[in-house]
Amino acid sequence: MSDTRSPGAGRAPDVGGPAAGIEIVGLTKRFLTPKGDTFTAIRDVTLTVEPGQFCAIVGPTGCGKSTTLAQVSGLEKPSAGSVSVGGRIVDGITQGVSYMFQADSLFPWKTVLNNVMVGPVLTGMPKKEATVLALDWLRRVGLAGFEDRYPHQLSGGMRKRVAMAAALINRPRILLMDEPFGALDVQTKAIMQTELLQLWEELRPSVLFITHDLDEAVALADRVVIMTSSPGTVKNVFDIDLPRPRGDVQQIRHEGRFLELQGQIWESLREEVDRAYAQTAAVAA
Amino acid sequence: MTAATHRISDAGISSSTPPRTDITGSLGYAADDPRNFFRPAEQSEAELQAAGRRARRRHTIWVWVGRIGLAVVVLGGWQLFTAMGWVDKFFFGQPSAVWDSLVHLFTVGTAFGSIWENLWVTVQEALLGFAVGTLAGMIAGILLGSNRYLAEVCGPYIKIINAIPRIVLGSIFIVAFGLGMPAKVLLAAVLVFFAVFFNAFQGVREVDPNLISNVRVLGASPLQVARHVTIPSAMTWIIASLHTAFGFAIIGALVAEVLGAQRGIGLIISQAQGSFDPNTVFACMVIIAVFTLVAEYLISLLEKRVLRWRPPTRSEASSI
Numbered sequence: 001m002s003d004t005r006s007p008g009a010g011r012a013p014d015v016g017g018p019a020a021g022i023e024i025v026g027l028t029k030r031f032l033t034p035k036g037d038t039f040t041a042i043r044d045v046t047l048t049v050e051p052g053q054f055c056a057i058v059g060p061t062g063c064g065k066s067t068t069l070a071q072v073s074g075l076e077k078p079s080a081g082s083v084s085v086g087g088r089i090v091d092g093i094t095q096g097v098s099y100m101f102q103a104d105s106l107f108p109w110k111t112v113l114n115n116v117m118v119g120p121v122l123t124g125m126p127k128k129e130a131t132v133l134a135l136d137w138l139r140r141v142g143l144a145g146f147e148d149r150y151p152h153q154l155s156g157g158m159r160k161r162v163a164m165a166a167a168l169i170n171r172p173r174i175l176l177m178d179e180p181f182g183a184l185d186v187q188t189k190a191i192m193q194t195e196l197l198q199l200w201e202e203l204r205p206s207v208l209f210i211t212h213d214l215d216e217a218v219a220l221a222d223r224v225v226i227m228t229s230s231p232g233t234v235k236n237v238f239d240i241d242l243p244r245p246r247g248d249v250q251q252i253r254h255e256g257r258f259l260e261l262q263g264q265i266w267e268s269l270r271e272e273v274d275r276a277y278a279q280t281a282a283v284a285a
Numbered sequence: 286m287t288a289a290t291h292r293i294s295d296a297g298i299s300s301s302t303p304p305r306t307d308i309t310g311s312l313g314y315a316a317d318d319p320r321n322f323f324r325p326a327e328q329s330e331a332e333l334q335a336a337g338r339r340a341r342r343r344h345t346i347w348v349w350v351g352r353i354g355l356a357v358v359v360l361g362g363w364q365l366f367t368a369m370g371w372v373d374k375f376f377f378g379q380p381s382a383v384w385d386s387l388v389h390l391f392t393v394g395t396a397f398g399s400i401w402e403n404l405w406v407t408v409q410e411a412l413l414g415f416a417v418g419t420l421a422g423m424i425a426g427i428l429l430g431s432n433r434y435l436a437e438v439c440g441p442y443i444k445i446i447n448a449i450p451r452i453v454l455g456s457i458f459i460v461a462f463g464l465g466m467p468a469k470v471l472l473a474a475v476l477v478f479f480a481v482f483f484n485a486f487q488g489v490r491e492v493d494p495n496l497i498s499n500v501r502v503l504g505a506s507p508l509q510v511a512r513h514v515t516i517p518s519a520m521t522w523i524i525a526s527l528h529t530a531f532g533f534a535i536i537g538a539l540v541a542e543v544l545g546a547q548r549g550i551g552l553i554i555s556q557a558q559g560s561f562d563p564n565t566v567f568a569c570m571v572i573i574a575v576f577t578l579v580a581e582y583l584i585s586l587l588e589k590r591v592l593r594w595r596p597p598t599r600s601e602a603s604s605i
Contacts, residue, residue: 073502099502109517109594118513122503152596175573
């Protein structure tokens with residue numbers, strides 16, 4: 001828990017700051033199964049995210065994408081290798097990180113306003129200031145007037161907006177997104193992607209974005225990393241040279257360059273997807 | 286709301302009000318087309334509301350008719366069987382005699398002072414036991430639920446203690462603490478503890494791990510994690526356990542009083558048992574039941590207040 005935090009990492013109320021680069025070197029993570037066997041989730045992952053870069057990780061199911069994120073956030077300790085954020089080796093919870101998950105991960109017992117306020121309140125901001133800030137963020141994500149609702153009273157897209165506001169309110173140096181739009185319907189997903197890009201252009205944190213959806217990865221990211229099936233490691237890295245700002249995500253999908261890149265990356269990914277499928281099929285048989 | 290609403294209010298729509306043509310027209314049938322028979326006639330919003338209210342009132346009335354009928358059958362049957370001598374009222378009591386006994390308890394009192402005095406003693410024991418047991422159960426449950434090592438060390442012992450017939454502890458407590466209140470409070474608290482503990486433990490285990498990761502990444506200390514995530518999340522489970530826990534508190538207090546006391550409803554019960562007076566035992570049961578219902582109601586109010594963030598369950602909106 002917090003005792004693993006490195007000494008001197010006192011938390012100032014303002015944890016935000018300029019975007020931090022992420023450097024992952026030879027990262028390996030093994031888990032102990034309940035039977036006592038070791039299971040290697042990721043092996044020798046090496047990967048660099050420049051400060052302010054939007055990096056997407058794509059890979060078959062169960063290839064350790066989420067495990068990689070957990071190491072970056074400092075929630076878990078690597079078995080081998082290292083992660084540095086902004087030039088400092090991660091040891092304990094990394095400062096200035098926000099997480100967004102596939103499940104809403106909102107507090108169902110807190111109102112929308114209180115959900116967004118959690119970040120600043122935890123970093124020690126006085127309640128009054130936090131309220132003003134949270135109201136401002138709700139306005140930015142188009143939810144002014146919904147402060148007093150509970151999450152269950154909102155639609156899926158609105159809940160995502162709340163989660164986005166809650167993740168960005170602390171102005172994180174790094175935004176970790178674990179299939180954040182995976183559970184949304186296609187139309188809502190496109191709207192959310194466009195809004196995410198707009199907010200990201202404003203704040204420019206470094207982003208590590210996990211997804212299964214190759215189209216999503218290419219449309220949003222500067223860099224797409226393909227991971228192999230379990231145990232996961234980096235297979236290929238593609239730089240996406242689509243111009244910024246990208247504007248409406250729906251429209252990019254029809255551009256020639258998008259289709260070209262998407263085709264190339266799919267070639268690399270398909271092999272891994274097929275292999276992962278064969279693995280699970282073999283286990284099931 | 287189509288077929289069903291039509292059925293509810295078809296009495297209100299006579300043949301003199303033909304279906305409106307804007308519906309029928311949009312579907313391409315003429316207004317007098319026989320196929321219109323299968324389509325609900327359009328009704329005004331007010332008519333629908335009124336029909337809904339009527340249906341609901343009718344439902345409520347029938348439920349109450351059923352409830353009162355059931356009580357009449359059971360109590361009347363009991364009265365009849367004992368009055369006819371098919372069942373011996375000396376051993377099994379009789380509703381009318383239970384009533385007489387209740388009146389006697391409240392007007393004349395008992396051998397140990399007025400009934401209010403005795404009830405107050407039992408209520409105090411139950412409430413104190415409930416409070417102590419709930420608090421201890423919550424703390425232990427949340428602690429063990431969030432600390433894996435502690436849970437693994439204590440797990441077997443808790444299972445063992447849970448397997449003991451804890452009512453027997455009442456005898457030990459009375460030997461140790463005498464005939465006064467502490468022994469009763471303790472027995473009630475022990476019974477309550479386990480009901481609350483297991484729910485609190487499970488509640489903590491069911492907390493969404495993503496929520497915990499989320500606040501930890503934001504820099505929450507272990508205490509803040511508990512305050513913002515673990516405790517509110519486990520509250521759903523804990524509150525659910527309070528209903529059964531309160532029943533246990535009453536049982537604990539009463540049983541301890543039956544085992545040995547100087548005051549209390551349990552003492553009146555054991556005294557009545559000794560003098561072959563089932564009617565007074567039943568009368569005491571009625572008194573305790575009324576008290577429990579009131580407490581149950583208060584717990585429900587608390588539940589509503591604390592868990593108002595929860596979405597309404599589907600069953601709360603009935604289909605018509």
